[in-house]
Amino acid sequence: MHNIFSRVNNVSAFLSSCMMTLLAAIALSSFLFTARPQGDLTVSSIKVVSSNARRYPNKKQDLAFVHFNITADLTPLFHWNTKQLFLYLEAEYANKQGVKNEVVIWDRIVRKKEDAVIKFEGKNKYVFRDISASFNGVPPASYSLKYNLMPYVGVLQYGEAARTSEPVAFPATQSRL
Amino acid sequence: MFTEELKAFKRLGFRHVLLQILNFASVIASGLMIWKGLGIITNSESPIVVVLSGSMEPAFYRGDLLFLTNPPNERYQTGDITVYKIPGADIPIVHRVLETHDVSPKTKKSKKAAAETTISVPTLPHQRLLTKGDNNYVDDIELYQGLEWLERKHIVGKVRGFLPYVGYVTIAMNDFPQLKYALLGGLGLLALIQRE
Numbered sequence: 163m164h165n166i167f168s169r170v171n172n173v174s175a176f177l178s179s180c181m182m183t184l185l186a187a188i189a190l191s192s193f194l195f196t197a198r199p200q201g202d203l204t205v206s207s208i209k210v211v212s213s214n215a216r217r218y219p220n221k222k223q224d225l226a227f228v229h230f231n232i233t234a235d236l237t238p239l240f241h242w243n244t245k246q247l248f249l250y251l252e253a254e255y256a257n258k259q260g261v262k263n264e265v266v267i268w269d270r271i272v273r274k275k276e277d278a279v280i281k282f283e284g285k286n287k288y289v290f291r292d293i294s295a296s297f298n299g300v301p302p303a304s305y306s307l308k309y310n311l312m313p314y315v316g317v318l319q320y321g322e323a324a325r326t327s328e329p330v331a332f333p334a335t336q337s338r339l
Numbered sequence: 340m341f342t343e344e345l346k347a348f349k350r351l352g353f354r355h356v357l358l359q360i361l362n363f364a365s366v367i368a369s370g371l372m373i374w375k376g377l378g379i380i381t382n383s384e385s386p387i388v389v390v391l392s393g394s395m396e397p398a399f400y401r402g403d404l405l406f407l408t409n410p411p412n413e414r415y416q417t418g419d420i421t422v423y424k425i426p427g428a429d430i431p432i433v434h435r436v437l438e439t440h441d442v443s444p445k446t447k448k449s450k451k452a453a454a455e456t457t458i459s460v461p462t463l464p465h466q467r468l469l470t471k472g473d474n475n476y477v478d479d480i481e482l483y484q485g486l487e488w489l490e491r492k493h494i495v496g497k498v499r500g501f502l503p504y505v506g507y508v509t510i511a512m513n514d515f516p517q518l519k520y521a522l523l524g525g526l527g528l529l530a531l532i533q534r535e
Binding site: 245260262273308318 | 434436443467480498
């Protein structure tokens, strides 16, 4: 039965299996790129300010304002299967109640190799607050720059590009900035 | 127009038709088995999802296929991309974790429990999560339908793998239902008529 239907069927089956093999090969090839670039991260200043809570205007809520410097060359992470890098700066600390916290305070999407040399100086992009509403007496937090490598096809990879050399303490709360 | 096909159908005989129906059923059954098997391995109720919205652009576009796992003894970290379903919301949402707060589980020490079990099972911390779409300006608290935090029980899985465009077929079928019926009808007819 060499009618048109069976031909089309055979050709498309062959093409799709070729496609699958190629995609699998590309996905596996990204495990060959094992560059783990390291950058530099310093926290220049932190301020803690008392403010109103988001949902409950009558409640008080401490907000932390963190100023930091990032220098990192992440170009080695860009290979042929890198669609984009999602960079994020994370604060890790345990509060007085023993709750372990990880809070992303800044992020950036890097889509091109030319933009992968990061030189950034600034403050947090997202609200940094503790679930107990106060940073009073909270032990020092350590800050780290992490990345999520997102491929064109395949497995998402995670890594750490920089970390503060030692935990940074929260200062006493100010009533206004 | 269909006389040829009908003749062919008659020529094949009753047994052949039965065999084809059986084949068709086994294809459907094995598909279901693979899906449910994957669900058990990954501990996720739906281990493969299709992206339906643009809130994670430019990482994920509409129609991209995501592969999920939900390991029971692994905590979620910031930067992980989760798929979650809030009770009352009709579609699952794919967004990235912005905050995690691990509240260590309260150790209730009643005498009864102490007498019954002497083995201490390491329990995972009770996690409170906050998520945000990469393409959104604000976090997801408005999407949580009044909840303050996302919890483990709302989460379907963590995105591990990515395959672009493939899921667009299902979106097209949802947008144009005729396509779905045409495809299903065509496949069914072919399965019955085809020899070999």
